[in-house]
Amino acid sequence: MKDTRVSVVEVGPRDGLQNEANTVSTEDKVAFVDRLAHAGCQRIEVSSFVAPKWIPQLADAEEVFAAIDRRQGVEYSALIPNVRGMERALLCGIDAAHVFLSASETHNRKNVNKTIAETLSALRPVVELAHAEQLPVRGYVSTAFGCPYEGRVAEEQVVGVVTSLVDLGVDEISLGDTIGVAVPTQITGLLAALAGVLPVDRISLHLHDTRGTAMANVLAGLQAGVTCFDGSLGGLGGCPYAPGASGNLATDDLLYLLSRMGYETCIDEDKLAETAAWLEAVVQKPLPSHARSIARRA
Numbered sequence: 001m002k003d004t005r006v007s008v009v010e011v012g013p014r015d016g017l018q019n020e021a022n023t024v025s026t027e028d029k030v031a032f033v034d035r036l037a038h039a040g041c042q043r044i045e046v047s048s049f050v051a052p053k054w055i056p057q058l059a060d061a062e063e064v065f066a067a068i069d070r071r072q073g074v075e076y077s078a079l080i081p082n083v084r085g086m087e088r089a090l091l092c093g094i095d096a097a098h099v100f101l102s103a104s105e106t107h108n109r110k111n112v113n114k115t116i117a118e119t120l121s122a123l124r125p126v127v128e129l130a131h132a133e134q135l136p137v138r139g140y141v142s143t144a145f146g147c148p149y150e151g152r153v154a155e156e157q158v159v160g161v162v163t164s165l166v167d168l169g170v171d172e173i174s175l176g177d178t179i180g181v182a183v184p185t186q187i188t189g190l191l192a193a194l195a196g197v198l199p200v201d202r203i204s205l206h207l208h209d210t211r212g213t214a215m216a217n218v219l220a221g222l223q224a225g226v227t228c229f230d231g232s233l234g235g236l237g238g239c240p241y242a243p244g245a246s247g248n249l250a251t252d253d254l255l256y257l258l259s260r261m262g263y264e265t266c267i268d269e270d271k272l273a274e275t276a277a278w279l280e281a282v283v284q285k286p287l288p289s290h291a292r293s294i295a296r297r298a
């Protein structure tokens, strides 16, 4: 029988808010995370412990972690670039560490000021620290389907970077379509190329919807056995160091597809929709999800 469970990693509080021109208050960030947990989100990427000079929008990661109302069974994770970030994150009691690097050298340099090889060296002790605390580690591979500076990224290059992360001991990989250029055949091709590197149940898709292909890519992922997708409520988001990166795949739209195809996520669509309406008021602009667009017309 087909396994109908799909997990969703809600990255709105991190990927969504890192790109907002108007910094959202700490209080609203806390309310956002709590509302997501209340709606049934079981994996929430709360913030990032990167250099505040690089991402001032998330400089209050400590305050957010200190104030959220932790629910049993919910994984509260954070994005971490180096040992300094990991030390900050451990003091906050994160449940999972999310490390990141890019498959293309130029984007990696722009995003973390290092080569890919230097980044892998910097991440090794981060993974060790996480595992010493029995924390799972997710590794993002950005620009896995295309780079804003280098164009198409060769599949072998992505497989090499994923293999290096798996060798470091990363438990789960999230393939990032950072600027939303992927099409379904690329998803299918890359997943097939990774078959010998790690099982598909340890691969997530992190899609941005710049060209409207994200949902088609979800379907390609589902058909290839992927059971975990990242989403950002309302489609908020983007990477400030990737020109042209628009919002993430919207969790509200993703949920529409999954639930009507018979997949179970534990997320309550009505509560999520209420949170999306609330979030729109917080960021003071229409959110790009189809679900929000329909709700605004109603």
Ligand code: HMG
Residues within 6 Å of the ligand: 015, 018, 048, 049, 050, 051, 052, 053, 054, 055, 079, 081, 082, 084, 085, 086, 088, 100, 111, 112, 113, 140, 141, 142, 143, 175, 176, 177, 178, 206, 208, 238, 239, 240, 241
């Ligand atoms: P750097 O400037 O090369 O690092 O940045 P540095 O070691 O020279 O440090 C510079 C300053 O930052 C120093 O402070 C450090 O102490 C401080 P100063 O002495 O100047 O006062 N510092 C820190 N402070 C707090 N926490 C830290 C930390 N580290 C250094 N962890 C660095 C290198 C990696 C730190 C920087 O480039 C950085 O933070 N980059 C993060 C950029 C980022 O967050 N991008 C967006 C997230 S990735 C993304 O969105 C893609 C994803 O969604 C997947 C996809 O869509 O593909 C995940």
Ligand code: MG
Residues within 6 Å of the ligand: 015, 176, 178, 206, 238, 239, 248
């Ligand atoms: Mg992203």
